[in-house]
Amino acid sequence: MHTPRILKSKYPTEAKFSRALMPSTVAAGEASQSFSSAVTTPDGWHPRTSERRLLHLLHHSSRARRRPLELLAFAVRHCLHSSPPSPHHHFLTALLLLSSTPPPALPLLSLLPPDPPPPLPLLNAALKSLSASSPPLAFRLLSSLRRLHAPDRLSFLPLLGSTSSFPLLSSLHALLLRLGFLSHHAISLALLKPYPLPHIRILFDEMPQQSKCAVSYNTLITAYLKAKDLFTARHLFDEMQRFKRSRRSVVSWNAMIAGCAWCGRDDMAVRYFEDMVREGEVAPDDGTLAAALPACGRTGNAGAGRWAHEYACKTGILDRSLHVANAVIDLHCKCGDLSSATEVFEGMQQRSVVSWNTMISGFSLNGQGIMGIELFREMMRSGEAPNAVTFLGVLSCCAHAGAVDIGQGIFQSMQSEHGIEAEIEHYGCMVDLLGRSGLLEKAHALIQEMPMRPNTAIWGSLLSACRSHAGLGIAEVALKELISLEPWNSGNYVLLANLYAQTG
Numbered sequence: 001m002h003t004p005r006i007l008k009s010k011y012p013t014e015a016k017f018s019r020a021l022m023p024s025t026v027a028a029g030e031a032s033q034s035f036s037s038a039v040t041t042p043d044g045w046h047p048r049t050s051e052r053r054l055l056h057l058l059h060h061s062s063r064a065r066r067r068p069l070e071l072l073a074f075a076v077r078h079c080l081h082s083s084p085p086s087p088h089h090h091f092l093t094a095l096l097l098l099s100s101t102p103p104p105a106l107p108l109l110s111l112l113p114p115d116p117p118p119p120l121p122l123l124n125a126a127l128k129s130l131s132a133s134s135p136p137l138a139f140r141l142l143s144s145l146r147r148l149h150a151p152d153r154l155s156f157l158p159l160l161g162s163t164s165s166f167p168l169l170s171s172l173h174a175l176l177l178r179l180g181f182l183s184h185h186a187i188s189l190a191l192l193k194p195y196p197l198p199h200i201r202i203l204f205d206e207m208p209q210q211s212k213c214a215v216s217y218n219t220l221i222t223a224y225l226k227a228k229d230l231f232t233a234r235h236l237f238d239e240m241q242r243f244k245r246s247r248r249s250v251v252s253w254n255a256m257i258a259g260c261a262w263c264g265r266d267d268m269a270v271r272y273f274e275d276m277v278r279e280g281e282v283a284p285d286d287g288t289l290a291a292a293l294p295a296c297g298r299t300g301n302a303g304a305g306r307w308a309h310e311y312a313c314k315t316g317i318l319d320r321s322l323h324v325a326n327a328v329i330d331l332h333c334k335c336g337d338l339s340s341a342t343e344v345f346e347g348m349q350q351r352s353v354v355s356w357n358t359m360i361s362g363f364s365l366n367g368q369g370i371m372g373i374e375l376f377r378e379m380m381r382s383g384e385a386p387n388a389v390t391f392l393g394v395l396s397c398c399a400h401a402g403a404v405d406i407g408q409g410i411f412q413s414m415q416s417e418h419g420i421e422a423e424i425e426h427y428g429c430m431v432d433l434l435g436r437s438g439l440l441e442k443a444h445a446l447i448q449e450m451p452m453r454p455n456t457a458i459w460g461s462l463l464s465a466c467r468s469h470a471g472l473g474i475a476e477v478a479l480k481e482l483i484s485l486e487p488w489n490s491g492n493y494v495l496l497a498n499l500y501a502q503t504g
Contacts, residue, residue: 066099096108138158153186185213210245254288258287270292290327296331326354359375361389376390391426396432399433402437
């Protein structure tokens with residue numbers, strides 16, 4: 001049997017991939033015994049052997065699933081047009097469902113001969129692929145499917161999550177009702193997600209209690225939390241425990257913790273986290289910690305935060321979840337424990353720009369400007385690309401350290417070296433840096449050169465610097481600008497009166 005020639009590829013591991021596709025001697029022997037009379041391709045491949053090898057790769061090789069077009073090209077050359085329809089229908093279905101990035105569904109279907117028509121599982125797989133990439137084409141394919149087959153629930157499930165059009169969703173809902181699919185539990189759950197809150201509640205209330213599982217409660221709770229209706233969300237969360245089928249899951253707890261934080265109730269978020277730990281029915285996961293740790297930091301609850309840190313270490317979450325590690329660093333910085341934050345940062349196996357930003361901002365928050373500047377330099381040496389938040393943190397460090405020259409150099413490098421446009425917050429940091437160092441004229445000149453209109457924070461920072469360095473003339477300008485921006489703020493008039501009293 002000849003060694004097959006695989007299509008040329010841009011991937012460097014093509015030789016290894018080709019060897020993975022090659023049939024072994026045993027497989028080739030089996031094929032020759034079972035299908036001795038079948039036609040093979042010119043380079044020696046038997047179609048059924050090719051299909052079996054392709055299916056094996058799809059089910060067992062993550063590298064192959066990341067390269068679906070090469071698998072498809074191989075199939076076109078070796079088996080699609082020279083074998084019975086059933087096996088290659090199975091292969092194409094698997095290709096659409098298992099590939100990391102599925103190939104275009106409609107061109108793939110066009111490769112098939114018109115007779116026999118594609119089976120329902122293959123069309124359902126194409127619907128799922130199109131629902132994620134091109135919902136209008138998915139709905140058109142559904143119309144074609146209904147002319148060939150009676151659709152099943154798998155035909156509709158992907159479509160329910162692919163449209164935000166209320167008329168289209170209502171039409172699909174009506175079709176499901178007419179075809180009798182609303183009794184399917186998966187369909188009734190999928191219908192809850194795309195509708196707006198009032199309709200979700202109606203559908204939820206229409207469900208029999210024995211059908212209300214944790215997923216249905218979680219969907220409704222999340223909808224109420226997004227609407228910032230904490231009272232109803234808490235009522236539903238408490239109601240879940242009264243029924244065995246709807247016992248709270250880790251998703252339920254995570255929704256409540258994250259939802260409370262979203263609604264500005266960090267204290268309540270921390271309380272739910274502590275309740276979850278105390279009850280012990282459900283173990284926290286990385287989503288729990290990523291939601292609870294920021295709330296612990298904002299409320300200064302170092303005790304709950306340290307417990308979460310220890311739990312993340314013990315369970316291995318800290319090592320495998322970058323989001324949790326960043327949240328732990330942020331917690332310790334906000335609680336003033338820079339040594340613990342630095343220890344976690346230095347122990348990270350992988351860092352993102354968020355990791356660097358969190359640590360630099362933590363040094364700024366705790367008045368350790370020099371350490372923040374040094375960490376920024378280390379970040380530049382490591383090759384990590386900074387973003388706008390990075391410069392905000394390091395400029396704040398410069399302000400705390402009084403490092404005017406360094407701060408000006410970093411500010412100028414934003415655009416010239418990194419292509420990042422300075423925003424009003426960056427100008428505010430520079431005004432604060434110059435003002436703290438007594439360079440009031442430079443700070444005022446920078447404000448006048450700003451491409452956007454200065455806000456109250458900018459003028460307030462300049463006024464504070466003027467009061468510290470006796471810059472009465474510029475202070476008068478800053479106060480008048482503040483009064484122009486906030487004519488309703490009586491405190492600005494009091495400050496102006498006091499300024500005039502001081503100058504006589």
